[in-house]
Amino acid sequence: MNIIICGVGGNGVILTTRILAQAAINEGFNVRIGASHGLAIRGGTVVSYLRIGSDAKGVIMPQRSGDILLAFEPLEALRQMKLMKDNAKVLLNNEPYIGVDAHLGLSKYPEIEEIISRLSETQELVEIEASKLAIKAGSQVMTNVVMLGSLASSKELPIKRDTLLNTILDMVPPQTVESNKRAFEYGEQAFHEKQN
Amino acid sequence: MKVNKNLLRDAGERVLLTGNEAIARGIIEAGAGITTAFPGTPSTQILDNLGPLAHQLGFHAEHSVNEAVAFEVAAGAALAGVRSVMVTKMLGVNLISDPLLVIAITGVNAGLVVVTADDPGQHSSQNAEDTRYFGMLGKIPVLEPMDGQEAKDMTKYAFELSEELQLPVFVRITSRICHSYFDVTFGEITPPKREGHFEKDPKRYVMISTLSRARQPILTEKINRAAVINESNPWNKVILIDKGEITTKTNPFKTEFGIIASGLTYPYVEEVLEKTKISAKVLKLATTYPLPKQLLNDYFKGLEKVLIVEECEPVTEMQIRAFAQREGIEVIIHGKEDQTMPRIGELNPDLVGGGIEKLFKVKFSEELTKPYLEVEAMLTKRVPALCAGCPHRASYYSIKEALRKNKKGGVILGDRGCYNQGVHEPIAGIDTCICMGASIAMASGMYQSGVKEPILAVIGDGTFLHSGIPSLLNAVQHRSKITVIIFDNSITGMTGHQPNACTGRNLMGDPTPEVDLADIVNGLGIENVKVVESFHTELLQDTITRHLEDDGPKVIISRGECAILAGRERRITKEKVTRARVAVETCTGCKVCMKKLGCPAFGWSSSGENEHLVILPNCNGCALCVQVCPKLAISIPMEKQIPLKTKQVVAGR
Numbered sequence: 001m002n003i004i005i006c007g008v009g010g011n012g013v014i015l016t017t018r019i020l021a022q023a024a025i026n027e028g029f030n031v032r033i034g035a036s037h038g039l040a041i042r043g044g045t046v047v048s049y050l051r052i053g054s055d056a057k058g059v060i061m062p063q064r065s066g067d068i069l070l071a072f073e074p075l076e077a078l079r080q081m082k083l084m085k086d087n088a089k090v091l092l093n094n095e096p097y098i099g100v101d102a103h104l105g106l107s108k109y110p111e112i113e114e115i116i117s118r119l120s121e122t123q124e125l126v127e128i129e130a131s132k133l134a135i136k137a138g139s140q141v142m143t144n145v146v147m148l149g150s151l152a153s154s155k156e157l158p159i160k161r162d163t164l165l166n167t168i169l170d171m172v173p174p175q176t177v178e179s180n181k182r183a184f185e186y187g188e189q190a191f192h193e194k195q196n
Numbered sequence: 197m198k199v200n201k202n203l204l205r206d207a208g209e210r211v212l213l214t215g216n217e218a219i220a221r222g223i224i225e226a227g228a229g230i231t232t233a234f235p236g237t238p239s240t241q242i243l244d245n246l247g248p249l250a251h252q253l254g255f256h257a258e259h260s261v262n263e264a265v266a267f268e269v270a271a272g273a274a275l276a277g278v279r280s281v282m283v284t285k286m287l288g289v290n291l292i293s294d295p296l297l298v299i300a301i302t303g304v305n306a307g308l309v310v311v312t313a314d315d316p317g318q319h320s321s322q323n324a325e326d327t328r329y330f331g332m333l334g335k336i337p338v339l340e341p342m343d344g345q346e347a348k349d350m351t352k353y354a355f356e357l358s359e360e361l362q363l364p365v366f367v368r369i370t371s372r373i374c375h376s377y378f379d380v381t382f383g384e385i386t387p388p389k390r391e392g393h394f395e396k397d398p399k400r401y402v403m404i405s406t407l408s409r410a411r412q413p414i415l416t417e418k419i420n421r422a423a424v425i426n427e428s429n430p431w432n433k434v435i436l437i438d439k440g441e442i443t444t445k446t447n448p449f450k451t452e453f454g455i456i457a458s459g460l461t462y463p464y465v466e467e468v469l470e471k472t473k474i475s476a477k478v479l480k481l482a483t484t485y486p487l488p489k490q491l492l493n494d495y496f497k498g499l500e501k502v503l504i505v506e507e508c509e510p511v512t513e514m515q516i517r518a519f520a521q522r523e524g525i526e527v528i529i530h531g532k533e534d535q536t537m538p539r540i541g542e543l544n545p546d547l548v549g550g551g552i553e554k555l556f557k558v559k560f561s562e563e564l565t566k567p568y569l570e571v572e573a574m575l576t577k578r579v580p581a582l583c584a585g586c587p588h589r590a591s592y593y594s595i596k597e598a599l600r601k602n603k604k605g606g607v608i609l610g611d612r613g614c615y616n617q618g619v620h621e622p623i624a625g626i627d628t629c630i631c632m633g634a635s636i637a638m639a640s641g642m643y644q645s646g647v648k649e650p651i652l653a654v655i656g657d658g659t660f661l662h663s664g665i666p667s668l669l670n671a672v673q674h675r676s677k678i679t680v681i682i683f684d685n686s687i688t689g690m691t692g693h694q695p696n697a698c699t700g701r702n703l704m705g706d707p708t709p710e711v712d713l714a715d716i717v718n719g720l721g722i723e724n725v726k727v728v729e730s731f732h733t734e735l736l737q738d739t740i741t742r743h744l745e746d747d748g749p750k751v752i753i754s755r756g757e758c759a760i761l762a763g764r765e766r767r768i769t770k771e772k773v774t775r776a777r778v779a780v781e782t783c784t785g786c787k788v789c790m791k792k793l794g795c796p797a798f799g800w801s802s803s804g805e806n807e808h809l810v811i812l813p814n815c816n817g818c819a820l821c822v823q824v825c826p827k828l829a830i831s832i833p834m835e836k837q838i839p840l841k842t843k844q845v846v847a848g849r
Contacts, residue, residue, distance in 0.1 A: 008578070010814075017377075018212065018377065021212055021377060022212060025210075025212060025379065030379070031212070031377075031379060032376070032377070032378065033212075033376055033377035033378075034372065034376050035214075035372075035375045035376050035377065036238070036319050036371055036372055036375045036376075043578065043580060043581055043796050044578055044580045045577075045578055057463040057464075057466060057467045058460065058461075058463035058464045058466075058467055058544075058545055059343075059372055059373075059376040059460060059463075060372065060464070060544040060545060061545070062467070062544070062545040062546050062549065062560070062561060062562070063546050063561060063562060063564065064561075064562030064563070064564070064568075065562065075575075078571055078574065078575065079575055081568055081571045081572075082564055082568050082571070082572060085562075098799070098800075099578055099579065099581065099796060100581060100790055100794050100795060100796055100798045101578065101579035101581070101620075101621075101794070103787075103790055103798065103799075103800045104621070104622055104787070104790055104791065104794065106579050106620075106621050106622075107576040107577060107578060107579055108574075108576045110574055114574075118567070118570075118571050118574070121567050122567050122568065140813075
């Protein structure tokens with residue numbers, strides 16, 4: 001299985017990937033994470049590739065081989081489209097980060113509706129209001145945990161729900177365990193509401 | 197100082213680690229006594245991880261003042277019989293090549309390993325050089341791991357090889373290995389030995405020409421011996437792939453096609469062959485210099501064509517071509533030189549697949565159909581920006597305003613550090629960026645060549661210490677009329693806040709003297725040094741303007757704390773930032789703030805009655821936009837603004 005996790009600097013892309021990888025290891029799978037970051041902290045694009053089981057080969061995936069896309073930002077989701085199989089599951093935090101460069105016309109940020117329609121054209125898109133739910137759970141920092149809750153609910157992962165949740169709770173600061181659990185559950189609920 | 201406890205787990209444990217962490221563990225397992233580096237992406241975290249463990253485990257760790265110094269410190273240890281390692285990104289190898297190529301001649305008395313991280317695809321570097329050329333240049337063996345496990349194990353082995361040959365050894369990795377995660381099984385830790393003793397032997401260590409000449413045959417003998425040792429290197433492996441699947445049956449397996457892959461490209465090759473169902477005899481080559489000749493002679497038997505897969509330059513390919521010619525092996529060699537593989541950029545499974553597609557009638561890459569191609573065409577890159585609250589933004593703003601008001605143009609020579617993000621619009625504050633320390637010397641060259649515009653050099657504190665000092669001394673001696681502005685945040689920021697001589701502590705956490713840049717500049721013969729707080733933009737502009745016409749080199753130190761570090765401190769002290777506030781009815785939507793500052797805390801609202809600026813939650817309250825807004829529409833109450841600490845110019849210290 002090939003999972004792509006993407007966003008901009010500060011979204012916690014690498015940490016999220018590590019959590020998923022650790023959960024997969026805890027379930028006995030082989031894993032590989034491909035990553036490279038130069039300017040991550042300065043609002044740039046960040047992407048990592050998690051390869052689980054028999055796909056755990058090279059650290060870079062071939063194009064059009066992704067099974068799941070966990071995207072923290074709409075434009076970044078679009079940027080990784082070329083890595084996705086047709087009808088792959090895309091979980092999207094629908095909170096755009098429009099940089100000052102786009103406001104100045106130095107780069108172009110497409111209309112959000114356009115991004116959604118492009119993603120839906122070839123993929124199975126599920127939009128999650130993860131940033132908002134994370135704030136409700138206690139802090140926007142937990143956006144990634146909300147997304148992981150939604151991912152667990154999607155039944156796409158070869159990882160058990162409790163394994164993933166326990167791995168998250170193991171890896172976060174002890175005083176945030178309760179709020180992270182809440183964030184995870186909000187993510188689960190949000191996914192179910194979308195499916196109904 | 198944060199200790200990475202993962203690195204101290206027991207032998208036999210399987211741990212998820214980055215390539216950088218795996219190499220740090222390999223260095224610990226080898227029991228190195230001296231570990232050095234200069235920070236540089238992608239390999240910085242190797243020493244970042246070692247530093248906090250140094251006292252606990254009993255080794256020495258330093259981010260040295262520059263790469264050449266880092267290597268020389270390690271070389272001193274190796275002559276004194278203590279295992280040592282120097283870690284660098286590939287550009288640092290250019291600096292260490294001077295001592296390295298001579299230490300190869302003296303040889304070493306304990307393992308001396310140079311870990312060098314190349315950056316194919318240039319994720320964070322100004323070129324894409326291949327450091328394996330330096331192996332050939334200096335007769336220094338090169339080992340190339342393919343993943344985290346090999347990175348750890350080969351680093352440990354490199355010390356043993358170095359001791360066997362009494363020669364420095366390169367471990368060559370690439371950025372993708374540094375930052376990717378692998379599961380790594382740990383070996384035993386060897387306690388470091390630091391009982392150095394230097395046995396004098398001028399004929400060996402005093403490399404004046406006559407004595408050095410006498411040692412050249414020894415070096416040649418060593419590298420020839422390395423080739424023999426490489427014959428039995430356990431990481432060189434021949435893998436038979438029968439219609440895509442790995443097989444151990446040599447009979448009836450038969451193919452005329454071979455692939456030689458090094459580094460992390462080997463797994464790409466396996467993946468491509470598996471999907472395209474091609475049969476091949478694959479040589480996973482870990483010792484890319486010097487080549488094991490007998491192994492290659494055996495490998496080439498029965499092969500008619502061979503594809504060479506490697507990152508960066510065709511270094512293996514050129515050697516293989518020469519080898520085949522020398523041995524009289526008739527084989528067609530494909531690779532980068534005949535453009536079967538791309539010579540520019542970072543390899544990936546699709547590019548390796550593309551090479552195979554050129555040689556066989558097969559298809560590897562899944563097609564990008566119309567909807568995917570349309571999406572590709574829509575994408576533009578995000579422009580990286582200096583952080584919200586970064587003092588460098590205030591410095592650039594002041595420089596550009598001073599030059600604008602001065603009406604005589606201006607050339608701004610830039611340097612390497614966070615502040616080279618200042619090249620992007622809207623700041624567009626530098627005209628060059630070549631290498632560490634080039635700004636000041638090149639500014640001198642422009643002045644001496646007769647450039648009439650005001651000539652400025654901008655350089656950070658870490659870079660000034662690294663290699664700006666000799667350039668400034670040179671400008672003093674030759675009376676170059678240049679204005680040097682040192683962006684001083686007293687830490688090496690770009691690579692993740694490594695301490696330097698200005699910081700007041702070292703990598704191991706020991707307190708050290710805080711070197712004052714003004715004192716250094718004074719010592720170089722410039723009496724008139726000005727120190728101005730970066731956010732005091734009026735004073736900074738004024739100081740720059742007054743200096744532009746003065747003869748000789750002038751130095752202004754623009755001082756401000758890194759916004760990321762200030763933010764971290766505030767989280768500890770629970771101090772709240774007062775973000776800038778926009779008076780919506782006063783903001784005319786002129787975007788002057790955006791055009792002059794391009795702060796990532798700027799958002800925009802186009803809904804409602806009038807378009808206006810929006811301040812985002814990442815605002816650090818630096819109040820630079822408050823100073824810049826022509827309509828006074830942005831505010832932070834005076835008492836809530838981060839106070840300016842050094843308001844006045846410090847002159848003639």
